Amino acid sequence: MQRPLKRQSPPRDRPQQFVAVRRELASRFPTEKMVFLRSDLRRTFRRASQVFSGEGGGWSAWLWFAWRLNWPWLLVAFATLVVVLAALANAVR
Secondary structure, eight states, rough: OOOOOSSSGGGHHHHHHHHEEEEEEEHHHHHGGGSSSHHHHHHHHHHHHHHHIIIIIIIHHHHHHHHHHHHHHHHHHHHHHHHHHHHHHHOOO
């Protein structure tokens, strides 16, 4: 039988603890390099996001991890929008 994990900080302090951890994570996982990580590292990063968000890291933890994992898709959507608007502008002329 597994013992429950002992948490190092009370729930009300966890969002502030995440701010400190976020700096270390940001130095090891720069935003622009997340695209080129192998899938196993991205999966591990995703699991870490679930732990931080689920264990009281707050909305800031959820948003930070979501941005790090998904920012390239925003670029794809933006590029698609630019191409569509350019095509529409040419069709109107």
